[in-house]
Amino acid sequence: MSPMVLLLVAAAVLLALPESAAAFPIADSGRARCAILLDEEARPAERRAARELAEHLRQMTGATFSVTTNPGAARNALVVGPCAVARQALGEDTLAALAPEQFLIRTQGRHLFLVGGSPRGTLYAAYHLLDNVLGVRWWTPTYTEVPRKRTLEVRRLNLNVQPTFEYRDPYLATAWHADWAARNRCNGMVGNGGPNGPADEEHGGGFLIYAGGSCHTFDQFVPAALLEQHPTWFSEVEGKRVAGQYEGQLCLSNPEVLEYLIDAVDQTLQKTPGATNVSITQNDNVQYCRCARCAAIDAEEGSPAGAMLRFVNAVAERLEAKYPRVMFDTFAYQYTRKAPRLARPRRNVIVRLCSIECDFGRPLSAATNRAFAEDAKAWAAIAPRLYVWDYITNFTNYFKPHPNLRVLGPNLRFFAEHNVRGVFEQGTEITPTGEFEDLRAWVLSRLLWNPYQDDQKLIAEFCDGCYGPASKPIQAYIKLIHDLQEGSDYYLSCFAQDPAPFLNAEAMARADQLFKQALAAVAGKEPYEAHVRRAYLPVQSQWLTHYEEWAKEVAAKGLPAPDPAPKILREFKQLATALGIRLYTSSKPTTEMIAEWEQRYGAAQ
Numbered sequence: 275m276s277p278m279v280l281l282l283v284a285a286a287v288l289l290a291l292p293e294s295a296a297a298f299p300i301a302d303s304g305r306a307r308c309a310i311l312l313d314e315e316a317r318p319a320e321r322r323a324a325r326e327l328a329e330h331l332r333q334m335t336g337a338t339f340s341v342t343t344n345p346g347a348a349r350n351a352l353v354v355g356p357c358a359v360a361r362q363a364l365g366e367d368t369l370a371a372l373a374p375e376q377f378l379i380r381t382q383g384r385h386l387f388l389v390g391g392s393p394r395g396t397l398y399a400a401y402h403l404l405d406n407v408l409g410v411r412w413w414t415p416t417y418t419e420v421p422r423k424r425t426l427e428v429r430r431l432n433l434n435v436q437p438t439f440e441y442r443d444p445y446l447a448t449a450w451h452a453d454w455a456a457r458n459r460c461n462g463m464v465g466n467g468g469p470n471g472p473a474d475e476e477h478g479g480g481f482l483i484y485a486g487g488s489c490h491t492f493d494q495f496v497p498a499a500l501l502e503q504h505p506t507w508f509s510e511v512e513g514k515r516v517a518g519q520y521e522g523q524l525c526l527s528n529p530e531v532l533e534y535l536i537d538a539v540d541q542t543l544q545k546t547p548g549a550t551n552v553s554i555t556q557n558d559n560v561q562y563c564r565c566a567r568c569a570a571i572d573a574e575e576g577s578p579a580g581a582m583l584r585f586v587n588a589v590a591e592r593l594e595a596k597y598p599r600v601m602f603d604t605f606a607y608q609y610t611r612k613a614p615r616l617a618r619p620r621r622n623v624i625v626r627l628c629s630i631e632c633d634f635g636r637p638l639s640a641a642t643n644r645a646f647a648e649d650a651k652a653w654a655a656i657a658p659r660l661y662v663w664d665y666i667t668n669f670t671n672y673f674k675p676h677p678n679l680r681v682l683g684p685n686l687r688f689f690a691e692h693n694v695r696g697v698f699e700q701g702t703e704i705t706p707t708g709e710f711e712d713l714r715a716w717v718l719s720r721l722l723w724n725p726y727q728d729d730q731k732l733i734a735e736f737c738d739g740c741y742g743p744a745s746k747p748i749q750a751y752i753k754l755i756h757d758l759q760e761g762s763d764y765y766l767s768c769f770a771q772d773p774a775p776f777l778n779a780e781a782m783a784r785a786d787q788l789f790k791q792a793l794a795a796v797a798g799k800e801p802y803e804a805h806v807r808r809a810y811l812p813v814q815s816q817w818l819t820h821y822e823e824w825a826k827e828v829a830a831k832g833l834p835a836p837d838p839a840p841k842i843l844r845e846f847k848q849l850a851t852a853l854g855i856r857l858y859t860s861s862k863p864t865t866e867m868i869a870e871w872e873q874r875y876g877a878a879q
């Protein structure tokens with residue numbers, strides 16, 4: 275048993291002690307002391323909540339827990355969902371007042387009630403009990419830690435919990451696993467048709483279900499193929515009309531464009547009956563329309579967000595009566611990041627503010643991020659529903675050490691304090707990534723639920739859980755690269771070019787030594803060794819990038835030598851391939867990078 279598990283067990287015992295007379299009994303010496311009570315009409319997510327409770331409590335205690343719909347079947351019951359027993363005990367009005375993801379965990383009479391404002395809320399109540407109260411940790415999709423205790427009670431509880439952010443999306447491959455996402459209460463990517471498809475009802479269903487694409491949709495609704503026939507529908511740049519995802523935008527002051535797009539959006543919504551959202555967002559380029567009419571609007575508004583927002587408002591207004599439950603979202607991105615002076619987002623418009631230009635090595639309160647922070651404040655003042663599209667990786671090198679772990683917590687607190695209600699944390703495009711992916715996903719899942727937690731303590735907790743005996747050297751490595759970043763004036767962009775000056779031979783020699791210590795501490799101890807080897811990939815990647823130069827430098831300085839390049843390359847190739855990390859950069863396959871290294875260092879076989 276790891277020290278972490280012992281600690282968790284100790285915590286559970288302490289929880290049970292003070293009011294043991296009134297505590298809720300779960301198991302006694304490996305025998306169940308309660309049943310799990312479910313409504314006959316329970317929804318799939320509520321049934322899943324009951325199954326997850328039964329299975330994890332069995333792993334904790336060794337006992338078998340029955341799931342029943344008969345209220346008379348057990349003296350003590352874990353009551354799951356708003357069944358008749360729960361409604362009677364807690365009150366119809368109390369339950370009706372719960373927001374969809376809000377939940378109550380309450381000991382009352384002989385029962386422990388787990389009831390949410392929706393089936394997903396009830397599912398989250400079950401996970402909160404297992405995780406936050408009883409110490410289960412779903413660290414990664416393949417590694418769960420369950421404390422063992424054959425006798426288990428829960429102290430009296432009266433919790434009323436809801437998330438800070440309504441939309442929580444750490445966009446990393448880790449979170450595409452539907453089980454992991456539900457257990458860690460992320461409701462984004464698995465819910466909006468991501469790589470694994472929309473979350474099924476069992477996992478709580480999708481929070482965001484888009485009709486059509488979820489971003490950069492101008493080209494989808496008004497395709498560039500129409501340029502020849504309708505040149506004035508597209509953006510005028512230096513006297514020329516341009517169209518296409520990477521080439522142009524729409525002329526937003528042209529009434530024909532508005533009518534055409536409304537019709538296209540209407541048709542898309544008709545094809546997606548359960549849609550919650552439709553995205554009306556600029557193409558991924560900055561060639562916005564400078565025609566006289568658009569330019570006049572933007573001048574009046576002090577920003578090209580003016581023409582954009584007036585246009586999106588018009589779409590949202592026209593389609594509101596027909597689709598009263600659908601939100602129309604748009605971007606404040608690049609040229610539209612600055613809020614308009616006059617236009618105001620309608621009540622059925624979501625503005626998604628994008629932080630793509632920021633310095634991710636420093637918090638939003640830092641001088642380097644002042645312009646973004648000012649824009650965020652301006653949107654916070656006028657947007658009824660503000661989301662943020664944030665960036666947590668380096669798209670020009672997914673393996674490069676990206677020391678942004680000290681800003682994740684402060685930035686989420688900044689967002690919470692500025693009316694942001696949903697956060698998409700983009701960590702990849704279509705592939706698992708190389709740098710602390712599991713750590714980022716888990717820590718972000720905690721902070722997106724409640725950003726007012728000690729983010730550095732969460733990182734340490736993850737290291738203890740996932741790296742076990744190697745936690746200390748891994749934390750020393752994290753400290754090393756973050757101290758170096760903070761001590762430099764390096765602007766940590768999400769398109770940071772290689773090399774960062776602080777990632778030099780001396781620093782990476784020290785990093786390499788820390789990983790050697792980490793590996794020695796976990797040799798033969800799975801899953802820790804696998805986790806450490808994965809965390810080592812960025813350091814190995816740095817060495818493979820700079821080997822000839824750095825090896826000479828560390829030799830001259832008498833620093834410990836790295837492994838021979840062919841050995842590093844062999845290990846890197848094996849693991850990156852096994853993990854399916856397909857992209858080295860956003861446009862370069864990992865296989866291509868490995869082939870280049872094989873040219874330099876010899877085949878990795």
Ligand SMILES: [Zn+2]
Nearest residue numbers: 525563565568
């Ligand atoms: Zn125009």
